[in-house]
Amino acid sequence: MTPAGERGPAALQEARRALAELTAVARTVRGRLGDQAVVAQEAACRRLRRRLDLGLDHTVVALIGGTGSGKSSLFNRIGEMTFSEVGVLRPTTADAVAFVWGGDAGPFLDWLGVARDNWIRRDSVLDGDVAAMRGLILLDLPDYDSASGEHREVVDRVLPLADLLVWVTDPQKYADPSLHRDYSGVLAQRVGNLAVVLNQVDTLAPDDVPAVLQDLSRLLKRAGSDVPNVVVTSALTGDGVDSLRQLLVAARTEEATPAERARVLLGREATRLREEIGPPDGLDRSWIEPARRAARDQLLALVEAAPEPDEPNPAPQIPSVEQIHGVLLGWLERALVAVPAPWGAAVGRSLASGVNIRARLDEAVTAALAGSVADAAQPAAAPLSRRGRRARRRAEPEAAAASAAGSRHAALERAVSAVVERTMTFPTNAVLDDWVAVTGKLLALAAGSRGQAGAAA
Numbered sequence: 001m002t003p004a005g006e007r008g009p010a011a012l013q014e015a016r017r018a019l020a021e022l023t024a025v026a027r028t029v030r031g032r033l034g035d036q037a038v039v040a041q042e043a044a045c046r047r048l049r050r051r052l053d054l055g056l057d058h059t060v061v062a063l064i065g066g067t068g069s070g071k072s073s074l075f076n077r078i079g080e081m082t083f084s085e086v087g088v089l090r091p092t093t094a095d096a097v098a099f100v101w102g103g104d105a106g107p108f109l110d111w112l113g114v115a116r117d118n119w120i121r122r123d124s125v126l127d128g129d130v131a132a133m134r135g136l137i138l139l140d141l142p143d144y145d146s147a148s149g150e151h152r153e154v155v156d157r158v159l160p161l162a163d164l165l166v167w168v169t170d171p172q173k174y175a176d177p178s179l180h181r182d183y184s185g186v187l188a189q190r191v192g193n194l195a196v197v198l199n200q201v202d203t204l205a206p207d208d209v210p211a212v213l214q215d216l217s218r219l220l221k222r223a224g225s226d227v228p229n230v231v232v233t234s235a236l237t238g239d240g241v242d243s244l245r246q247l248l249v250a251a252r253t254e255e256a257t258p259a260e261r262a263r264v265l266l267g268r269e270a271t272r273l274r275e276e277i278g279p280p281d282g283l284d285r286s287w288i289e290p291a292r293r294a295a296r297d298q299l300l301a302l303v304e305a306a307p308e309p310d311e312p313n314p315a316p317q318i319p320s321v322e323q324i325h326g327v328l329l330g331w332l333e334r335a336l337v338a339v340p341a342p343w344g345a346a347v348g349r350s351l352a353s354g355v356n357i358r359a360r361l362d363e364a365v366t367a368a369l370a371g372s373v374a375d376a377a378q379p380a381a382a383p384l385s386r387r388g389r390r391a392r393r394r395a396e397p398e399a400a401a402a403s404a405a406g407s408r409h410a411a412l413e414r415a416v417s418a419v420v421e422r423t424m425t426f427p428t429n430a431v432l433d434d435w436v437a438v439t440g441k442l443l444a445l446a447a448g449s450r451g452q453a454g455a456a457a
């Protein structure tokens, strides 16, 4: 394995570059996100920047779950020291407490908000494993189901910072509906990787363990989890604690180098942002052409006043701003069918205003009429023979009028079409193109995080 220190600076530089890209992408889609998502996104980028500033030597594993499942007991077992308070009846852990293996973790723990009295170094234990545990920070969090808002606040603040969440449950509690509510809540935050521990297995008859595990897996699946397997432990007897420790070591070594850690973190944020802005996969633009035609026809009908018998070519009307708004609304209605609300709103903002469209129509129609009058005055492009010229002069006046009206109609249609293109089709497509481009960048950032980690391994 390449020593982390050798690749560290380059990896950090690469991570900072990717973070800058992610931040830039986030800025361009700010208008497409809800206020909450913007706040979350900015916080995530800030967190990531701070984390890069702190170096990438630490892996944060958090024990989480309902009151009394045995988080604190397991925590103490893993650290081989009674450091976290174990409660018999009531939740006890009000602050996060931590074990730290190796390294200078002080600033990192400050960032996590773990007070100096609440963490302790464990370099001396697990002598054989200490190299593998190096950089690991194990957090015992307050109970997630606790009624105390203070507990909840600590958990919600720390959760997004954890690299691995270990959800601890027990044979009594796992079927409790509140577990699923809380568990789904944690899942919804899409933080860290997730592992599940069934603790207090000593309270089960050995024969009952497989059935309970099967049941638990079924419930997890129903809660929307893809947790592949469940570690079975007893903090009382120590059974399974080694397996749990291996899980932590795996979390540590899987992303052991700064490069991989940064890529995983960035990839996670890119994926989250991508989910936030919605997937344009199979983006349906088939509505644009019919919508374009509908808008053109509506405007054209407004421009071309009905001919009167005594005035076959009445002067074109320039529609009122209200009439143009009606056309714009029709356009948006069609746009909003195929496009999620935030992008629909972006489309709305990108369109020209009614006043602007009216001015452009006026200009285009005037130019078109001047052009079509000029057209009618011009002889056909090919020089006619004398006979041809004579034939033309003899041509019936109605036919000449009809042809003039036809060319006038065509010219007006071209003019209106151009205005619809410029003020509706083009800006709408630009927003949709943006959406596709941004998603592509985020995909690349997310895939780069995996692909390069794979290549580096």
Ligand SMILES: Nc1nc2c(ncn2[C@@H]2O[C@H](COP(=O)(O)OP(=O)(O)O)[C@@H](O)[C@H]2O)c(=O)[nH]1
Pocket: 065, 066, 067, 068, 069, 070, 071, 072, 073, 074, 085, 086, 087, 088, 089, 091, 092, 093, 143, 199, 200, 201, 202, 203, 233, 234, 235, 236, 237
């Ligand atoms: N039988 C048994 N009791 C346990 C086990 N783990 C924890 N306990 C007990 O369960 C209670 C709550 O444990 P604690 O570690 O405080 O749970 P926490 O609230 O999740 O931190 C305490 O009385 C522990 O002694 C276990 O594996 N088996």
Ligand SMILES: [Mg+2]
Pocket: 071, 072, 073, 085, 086, 087, 092, 093
């Ligand atoms: Mg506890």
